[in-house]
Amino acid sequence: MVVAGIMTGTSVDAIDVAFCEITSEGDRHSVSLLSFHSLPFSDDLRGMILKSMAGEASMENLSDLPFALAQEYAQAFRQASASTNVELVSMHGQTLWHHPPVSTWQAGCGSALSALLNLPVVHNFRSADVALGGQGAPLVPIFDHATLTSQVPRIALNIGGMANISILPANASEEDVWACDTGPGNVWIDVASRVTFGKRYDTNGEFARAGRLIPPLLQECKTIPFFSMGLPKSTGRELFSEKEARRLITKYSHPSSPLEDVVTTLTELTAWSIVDHITRLAPASREMIVSGGGSQNSFLLERIEGLVQDASLDLEVQIHPQWDSKEAMAFAYLGWRTIHGLSGNLPRVTGASRPAILGSISRA
């Protein structure tokens, strides 16, 4: 079955579309990428999303947004799919708010997208898990399990806006998988790049590499209670907000110090929080496969490897061959599971009371 996964992350940087061929043989599922496309948001829509996240949108804006998203998703799909015979669309939607275990909010009207594309659409993947007391996240672990389980114990690390890990023991069954968010991925590095240099992100970690640590800033960040919380846990821009990052930057920036230093320090925070979670939760892992935009920040990767050595972990760090398309592929797979009546959450990972068939199916 050919499934298109459409993903837009908390960075609101692009509409990712992954066309996948998904096949099954008994319990073994295989997901192969046919093509991947990353298309820009229109400035209008990106502005409307950021305004909504900031709580500055009117009810009319908030009513219109899911339809505007469906329109742009449909447009991205059409631009990307010229020659592909797609049977199912799987739409993550744009997270506007994440407040587990009370609620979660992925905007993007699946029924509208289905009407526009004349294809079945699966969407709203996180709500059932939250309604069952779960975090509604992370949901990628079941995909990591299907595609990355190996004879050696592995970790799948994704560094998007937030960072998360899936812990895959050797030859793991679904029930053996652990996973959680580890804290900020690129989100605070991006804020620091914007505040200091007016850039949307730190290309290849160049700013961070040129600066020096600000120890008291790092120290205050490390005391954020999320980092020491037990599992299950997930987080988002509600906690690791632009506002909080700006507060910290203002508090610890010295006029005579190089601007790079805050980028360096918030990069170190991301690396530290990832490695700290691994040290505590999966010290026996042998391979770590890194995906997401953050996998392209070579300074961040170096710092992760440095901290791995400092912690005396025997862990080989690799870049995922589909580092940019993995999340969109994961949601293609989750939609495929839903259509086949298979649950998509891992209760011990999310904290939900039971496995659930995730999402809603529209077939307008």
Add this chain to the structure above:
Amino acid sequence: MVVAGIMTGTSVDAIDVAFCEITSEGDRHSVSLLSFHSLPFSDDLRGMILKSMAGEASMENLSDLPFALAQEYAQAFRQASASTNVELVSMHGQTLWHHPPVSTWQAGCGSALSALLNLPVVHNFRSADVALGGQGAPLVPIFDHATLTSQVPRIALNIGGMANISILPANASEEDVWACDTGPGNVWIDVASRVTFGKRYDTNGEFARAGRLIPPLLQECKTIPFFSMGLPKSTGRELFSEKEARRLITKYSHPSSPLEDVVTTLTELTAWSIVDHITRLAPASREMIVSGGGSQNSFLLERIEGLVQDASLDLEVQIHPQWDSKEAMAFAYLGWRTIHGLSGNLPRVTGASRPAILGSISRA
């Protein structure tokens, strides 16, 4: 198939649950009511809904609301369904905003409700039609057609927060049906009752019956462009808002005049707008079957009958035997259609470019 229809209207007065047995013989569908329950909203939830409608809710409130609605719908369902073997739940959700043909917003998380009840849930009925350029409303006409078509030309009038009519020619096919919103139903009568007497509505039309018309108020109201617009059209609280009603009441109330007069005048507006639409769109109709809370306002009914006589229409007015449960039954039927792959909108009624299978199916 036993289907539960869950409906909450723009008046936010109750959670209506209709358990229906739906059967089909070829193209003929039959919907019989097994039981009907109207349960109160909790004060907290009602407050949160009204705050949201007024644009005063935070993003966290708006994220939480669909889950809180799912919780109360689940609770209402459980209180109501003790002995019924329900196979499908059909949830209209709470309209927060209606902005056709750009967007529409029915809050209430179907995926969460499905997880809580462990039953399939169809929901979000209006979006596909809006995405196809339609008004997303009215959707009850296909149910009126299935249940009220007769050998005489009929009108089905529903007086809820807003009022709408379905025009059913004798022995009509689905394609023969016309329908539209006619303007306010109870919404402005309720505002007038609240502003003047602190009552949530005008019981049996007692205030209205005791007052006299304020001609300039009626005259200004009649100039609202919605009334003279052609079809298709639908409306909501965005246009017939509490704020606008209060403005009109303040403008035309005289301190020495009885408070009842504004209730009388806004009741007359409702009656006038209904009969004016019938006179223009369906003067040949012979029977009118009235449902919704407004059907219990005997003064409003008298005024409708009076204006029908003034317009020399040969129209017999009857109360629908399921006047209170009709809308919930209609959505039970629409959910049943969706599960069976049948479209639910009538394109010439809503203005959509094509028939669509409405809503999304969750099966958590």
